Amino acid sequence: MKNYKVLILFWSFLGSSLLAFSQATDFVSSNYEKSEYQIPMRDGIKLHTVVYTPKDQSKKYPFVMQRTPYSAGPYGEGKMKTLLGPSEKMMQDGYIFVYQDVRGRWMSEGEYDNMRPTVPVRKKGSKEIDESTDTFDSIEWLLKNINNHNGKFGQWGISYPGFYSAASLPFAHPALKAVSPQAPIGDFYFDDFHHNGAYFLSYWVATSVFGYQHDGPTDKPWYSMVNTGTKDAYQFFFFIVSLKNADQYYGEDNFFWTQLKENPDYNEFWQKRSIIPHLNDVKPAVMTVGGWFDAEDLYGPLTIYKTIEKNNPNTYNTLVMGPWSHGDWARESGQQQVSNIYFGDSISTWYQHHVEAEFFEHFLKGPADGKTNLPEAYVFDTGNKEWRMFDAWPPKEASERIYFPHANGKLNTQIPMGNESSTFVSDPSKPVPYSPDIKFNFTPRKYMADDQRFAARRPDVLVFETDVLEEDVTLAGEILAKLMVSTTETDADWIVKLVDVFPPDTPDHERVQQGTHLSNYHMMVRSEVIRGRYRENFSEPKPFVSGEKTSVPLQLQDVMHTFKKGHKIQIQIQSTWFPLIDRNPQKYVENIFKADDSDFIKATHKVYHDAENPTAIHVQVLK
Template identity: 60%
Template sequence: MRDGIKLHTIVYSPKDASTTTTYPFLMQRTCYSIAPYGEGKFAGQIGPNKFLMRDKYIFVYQDVRGRYMSEGTWTNMTPQIANKTKSSEVDESSDAYDTIDWLVKNVPNNNGRIGQWGISYPGFYTVAGALSQHPALKASSPQAPVSDFFFEDFHHNGAYTQGYFLTFPVFGIQHDKPTTDNWWLPGLIQANTKDGYQFNLDLGPLKNFDKYYKDNFFWQEHEEHPNYDEFWKKRSIVPHLKNVKHAVMTVGGWFDAEDLYGPLTVYKTLEKNNPGTYNTLVMGPFGHGRWSQETGHTLHSNVYFGDSVATFYQREIETKFFQHFLKGAGDGKTGLPDAYLFNTGKKSWETFNKWPAANAEKKMLYFHANGKLTFEAPKEAKSVSEYVSDPLKPVPYLEDNTETMGFTPFNYMSEDQRFAARRTDVLVFQTEPLSEDITLGGEIMAKLKISTTGSDADFFVKLVDVYPGEEPNHAYMPNKNVTLSNYHQMVRSEIMRARFRNSFEKPEPLTPNKVTDINFRLQDVLHTFKKGHRIQIQVQSTAFPLFDRNPQRYIPNIYLANEKDFIKATHRVYHQMDLTSGLEISILK
């Protein structure tokens, strides 16, 4: 690199490459190891998919700074430096530039074109690489890209994603020299239980994680930066997505429990800031990164979406994208739409010439007394629903406790929500059975009028598709104890920490018993609620241990809260003529 640091890189080149048979590069930069290391040791599959591997490219894998066999110091979400003027100023885009430059000049029999891809954290490195502006870079595909750790992965709207508690050794322990070993393994928590709900509840307040992570620099950064301050802001790649001239295809999964914010935000920001650039979005019926491996029968949790969906994506979308820009005309006439999106209700792919779609109409779904949900505004002069939220008995975020000890959450994004609907600390509003199909396509906003007896609160809002009683099970049910009769499929959810209602930088307590607006975005959907189904919205204040528990007494730094700070509180959601609550949705006509 330009500052003298060496990054360990493995290059797989086709055997028939020659001066007359040249190939483009496809590169992935990662913090997760590019093993197997050593001459003569080969990965079982290389490249984004088997079709591209068969087509032959020069595949490049690189450990980023401070990870595995590369030199340098590791930092999470390396801050992007705008307008670099000194050779000592380095970031991930400069490392991508220097790598591309070296490859084009030193690897024989290349055609002078390079593409890049990466899923999850490597998706972040792909986005940063897209900012390098190297003339040889022709195509980038950030997939489930991390873009801002305050709004995805480790936080959602500032609420800490406690479901990630096992991952901190991976991201918060340095190693003193290049290594092929997983040096962070000794730092993993030995919980001696498969019940993550009970483990996290018994642990108590977040400060007690110091028992495991007092020397973990990433955990300490969380404790020291509870708000969206400069530490987190400078680690966001989103403000830098400008002056991108080459082709970009951003990919995500509608049920990605880790990085759903990233692909939608990266695509929309690139679209806004770079008019005229080839910029496309692909969203499939997948959990995190699952489009990269074919499973045959495509399921997420208990929901079946069809067969060979990942293969369709790989062959008909991803392969065509890279072939066109790295081997073909490269003029943008790929035959692919601006947005290739899977409708998770109809269970089929749909194409759009822009996203959000031009034919989307915004409408409100209003809460009413007795759990009713309609498109009509309430007419009652006084109407309110309330529940008692007890942080010592939080609502589980899913019914299957074995998944709560997973490395990261996964299935809950489409899980059956009946267990929550039947609790007294969860509000439920639902429509009558639909008389016709309704397709929600685009952005969603929760708009709540609330009050509370406490001085802080969280609001977790879920959009749910309630199946009819006669719904049959499909042939591939993963859990034989689950029935799709009256299944409550989660379509989308998000949490909002009330202290951040006006500013993520400057939190404010709630005034007890004062009616207050809580407005926040749920991520986009493309989902048809079919005739006979119901649209349901659930509102609750805990989803544990997916998210940490709000003490409900305002504490400036929740990471430092004590046991005594956690109190019961009564939360009220208003649904009357002058105080309406509900969900603003986009309906495709």
Template identity: 55%
Template sequence: MKTFFKLTLLLAFLVSSCSKNEKTTTTEVTEVEDTYVKDNYDKQEVTIEMRDGIKLHTTIYSPKDKSQKYPILMMRTPYSCRPYGENEFRKKIGPNTHLMKEGNIIVYQDVRGRWMSEGIYDNMRAYIPNKTDNTQIDESSDTYDTIEWLVNNVENNNGNVGTWGISYPGFYATYSTIDAHPALKAASPQACIGDFFFDDFHHNGAFLLSYFRAVSLFGTMKDVPKDSAWYKLPDLGTKDQYQFFLDAGPLSNLNSYFEYEKLDNVITSKSDQVDDVFWKEIIDHPNYDSVWKPKGLIQNLKHSKSSVATMIVGGFFDAEDLYGPFETYKAIEKNNPNAYNTMVFGPWDHGRWASTREKNFVGNYYFGDSISLNFQRDIETKFFNHFLKGDGSKNSGLPEAYVFDTGKKAWSSFENWPPANSTKQEMYLNANQELSVEKKGSSKEVFISDLKRPVPYSEDIKTVFTPRKYMTDDQRFAARRPDVLIYETEVLTEDFTLAGDIMAKLKVATTGTDADWIVKVVDVHPHDTEEQKEGMQDHLAMSNYHLMVRSEVMRGRFRNSFENPEPFVPNQKTAVNIKLQDVYHTFKKGHKLQIQVQSTWFPLIDLNPQTFVPNIYKATEEDFKNQTHTIFNDSAIEFSVLK
């Protein structure tokens, strides 16, 4: 609509995970009595039979007040709809407390093969178009069959259904719009996974080593319903994640961590036989092949129904799913230009918009008060009410693109994204660390990529399940290393606003035959900037703070094709383009815009051996070699600049 304005562990991370500093500086401002849901809702647990006979465990919370009809709001999840038992209640239900308190029928479902549902789980199950019989199932058909049962069997429903979910549940919310049930009127995919070769476990083909501990969560199979965890997360035995992975060596050495005690019919893994399904997929399929392509949902959004209103929600500092939300929004715009399709992007990390905390931090950086709370009240609740309880017209009163300027710390509304008044502007990586709109002379910068001392992604010494805080970390620790090249503008004399994607157009060379290339866009704060009074790690200060605004990696072998990797020719100048996801950020007057370029980012991503091998997951110690890398000054960064 151009003219109108993702186990309980992970789920807990999605809505309430925060750094140590944040926990000491934020307060709950939206209080809900622990017994509110039990006092105001009836709970029912049912098994809904799918078209192929498999039964899915479904939990239904219905308002005790039966004087009116209510819409159905549903979340399908691989993370469990616990607590199980009709006398066991969640403390909060639904997307937010407003939608819970005003009354809606809230439904949770364990997806096929997870927790209390029957069937075989398929991680990012591929969509099947033009199904020919009832044996052909996918998440679209399971959602359709579930909605069909709900609207015909749940009392006091008004016939309208909405879906929502954060992260993996966001993937299922997107999926619900494909071949959608007629009763589905609204969907809000939030931090939605779009493609596992570009979200979460990979970024442009580079393996996110920092997600290693999460692999077994998705790869340990079961074929009977279970109300407790059947998988085991690897214990690294240390708090120093950097040193652990450095000592571990090649990725093939990590196979030994997939050892599981046999639990009923669970597939087990041994050090000499890797049977964890997801880990096996990862290590046997290093390229974008017939395993990964079908799992991508973005390319199938041409099958989404234009009758389903969508509101995509994401965080500009989401370390897990940034590709998915942006690409989902753009794909719906492209394939369904007449559909009601909107996006909301705020100053959040993964799922933080669902938090009830007043102060909004990402890592050390403070963006303001009540940002999440206001979104829940003024945007999310209004969206679902309009399409599930209101007239459902395209004139919802909400903006097409509601985005937060992470530099000015203020919201803006646009009728298009990227904004119609944004233009492309290139800046060149010149000599003497200069970043400017003009290419000056002919020069190059050289650095040695030492695989025994890779560049850390964070200066924090700790082990995390999935990394988040680094997205706004102070980058001075990296800027002062010899293997990180720096280019920056003069002090800005006026505000400079980026609105849209960023393309790094590198011209590089290496003495080896493979390399990773990482580009970071950094906002360098003035020396005399106003101090942030709380929420920051003790060793930091806002004076000269190097705020990472955006970053991305390109595994060099995939520079021309994700399907067909190519080695570099040693010492030959080569083009490497890296797309960085969209930003909306004003580099304010008195600040500087800085670009950092490096070739390791550890252990966020695995180490590239810097020697071309068919499969990095099976590389040996002998393949890993230090190399010298060159960046030429006709390299440029193409920005989307708001005029």
């Protein structure tokens, strides 16, 4: 009966989706005209730009632009997008929508550069280029060559286009009034391909997308994805062992793979690609958007918002964090769910109508005085499953609380007594999986709220949990794990997971994954990794001294989650997380990308709970 209901829901959703698709297509062709241009930049390179202009010429419209490495198509006369702008609502409200292929991608000229460095100083008459200058030159041309506009520009984008939105902020064109970086990459060493020095193996297949130049403008893909020959990612990467064996799939012609291999540390190559240091003197209004379960870009939105807030106190700057995985807010699936956790209905549509559309309407069509009636921070409590509004993020009213793991598996606010420790053996030949599922993800998403019971029951995962909570505990803000550890070898990764343990009597809903129950479900709320060699400095790796007690600080990303009465708060600590991240040999080598297979060895790790310098989890709690 349950499967029958699911089938009915599926066909109902499919039918409504096809109808909506058809209606959106008809709306675009009936209400917009499309033109394509090659816009010259200051260095002579031309960028392919597609402009959709409302047919109704009775009023003037602002521009809303997206710059993308993923194609501004469809290309050619009569070929139209099915949906324009950030949402159907904005498409119906009426804007001049602009899509542009960034240089070196698709129909644009030039050479592509991943996270192209920002030129920090503008010299008059200089032909130096970056994404800011390309945005500036494009806006200048469009203002002069497109009719019936009101002189105002907005920009938005999700993921990589989110980075291009953030990159428009330094030295912004005066006409750029409102920018919404959504799931933006802030720094490629902390988003997507790396987290705190650990290489995210789960994005390895995406290296094809970003690693090849093309000979000139093209409307067809010039790259192909690796054929792994299996749907089992664990098995595929397990047999590769060292990353140097992956060279058989990516040769020297893949420039991004070469860059990854040759720059394992946070050196100048990565540092100059970060947009974070350039977010000064920001003039446009900014609304940064992210998802609490965004496995790809969670560092970016939080760090970009906080940096703009710190460096530009007079700039209109807001944050929206919802119960979404990567980009969920741009689509409507009816029920919002990540893994087995259901958060509510039509959350994305509510955001599109009452937050996103309001932001652009105010600054591009309205008074633009900053009185939007939107809060400083709209954040979703993923435990209580409700929106919260704050006048600052993290909330000013949140206070610090420290949880201490104990050798008996307890987690509480009492400082450990004596000199105890917890020990486990980390074996690279038997790494801890990051998910109970067997699949090959282009980029993973579901694991961010997955059931962690499979990991908690392994001997190489330490588990610490509170007693059953007698009242709600709301964590709101930053999390810092101050680990005190040692290893019998000279290198190690450290993974910390914050888990919400549900009560045994929690009922299932009809969309729970087959074979899983919410009874005693271990919901992952937040998780992060640090490559231990970077514990003191991401630019200067340092081996561990065998057996020496060592401090390893690990900053997890922010959280907004209520652990309800009757639940338990759990911390898991482990050293492998496969194949989400690559395996650490645990024998210190200069460059893990070039390690030999024989370098991968077992190690015994300790987590200390002594009275003087205990392992501690620092959180922010709302009373």
